[in-house]
Amino acid sequence: MARTLPQPAREAIEIVTVLQALADPVRLEVLRQLAKESEPRSCSLEEYDVDITAATLSHHWRVLREAGLTTTFVEGRRRWVELRREDIQARFPGLLDAVLA
Amino acid sequence: MARTLPQPAREAIEIVTVLQALADPVRLEVLRQLAKESEPRSCSLEEYDVDITAATLSHHWRVLREAGLTTTFVEGRRRWVELRREDIQARFPGLLDAVLA
Numbered sequence: 001m002a003r004t005l006p007q008p009a010r011e012a013i014e015i016v017t018v019l020q021a022l023a024d025p026v027r028l029e030v031l032r033q034l035a036k037e038s039e040p041r042s043c044s045l046e047e048y049d050v051d052i053t054a055a056t057l058s059h060h061w062r063v064l065r066e067a068g069l070t071t072t073f074v075e076g077r078r079r080w081v082e083l084r085r086e087d088i089q090a091r092f093p094g095l096l097d098a099v100l101a
Numbered sequence: 102m103a104r105t106l107p108q109p110a111r112e113a114i115e116i117v118t119v120l121q122a123l124a125d126p127v128r129l130e131v132l133r134q135l136a137k138e139s140e141p142r143s144c145s146l147e148e149y150d151v152d153i154t155a156a157t158l159s160h161h162w163r164v165l166r167e168a169g170l171t172t173t174f175v176e177g178r179r180r181w182v183e184l185r186r187e188d189i190q191a192r193f194p195g196l197l198d199a200v201l202a
Contacts (some may be wrong), residue, residue: 016129019124019200023117023124025183028117092199094198095199098195098199099116099120099196
């Protein structure tokens with residue numbers, strides 16, 4: 001059974017933290033790929049079209065999760081990630097559409 | 102007669118640079134104040150409700166201008182600043198509304 005890593009509640013998501021998390025070309029690119037999915041997607045590097053190490057991608061997943069942009073699910077040694085589309089839309093309507101277009 | 106300081110053309114405005122410029126609480130606050138105006142507004146510290154030095158505010162004006170978010174006008178020793186509302190809306194529709202709400 002999957003558990004989720006710690007993340008801010010919807011009402012604790014802050015615009016400055018979200019903008020800092022978005023303000024990186026690799027994080028924007030992986031978020032664009034996540035935004036196409038309706039199901040959680042693997043965190044594995046080979047799933048993403050980015051030229052970075054696995055450790056760097058792990059760092060980006062943490063920044064996105066701690067900002068409130070994504071949920072990370074853990075099951076054994078596997079991890080999946082999902083965009084918190086409804087939470088971000090509720091807090092900052094239109095932001096994801098504007099940034100990920 | 103006022104001149105304008107160097108700024109990127111509309112088509113050279115980049116989303117990552119814009120997000121980096123927006124991802125600061127003081128810059129968000131002064132942009133919110135600018136967004137209420139239809140005319141250029143003085144760059145002077147006393148016009149803004151922020152607890153920083155004049156040098157720090159000057160730095161923020163430069164970051165915003167170089168990102169393409171604002172135009173700075175200079176006349177003698179006075180400076181005014183204006184939000185590039187149409188340029189940002191053309192490049193990233195909905196972004197300013199989502200961030201400055």
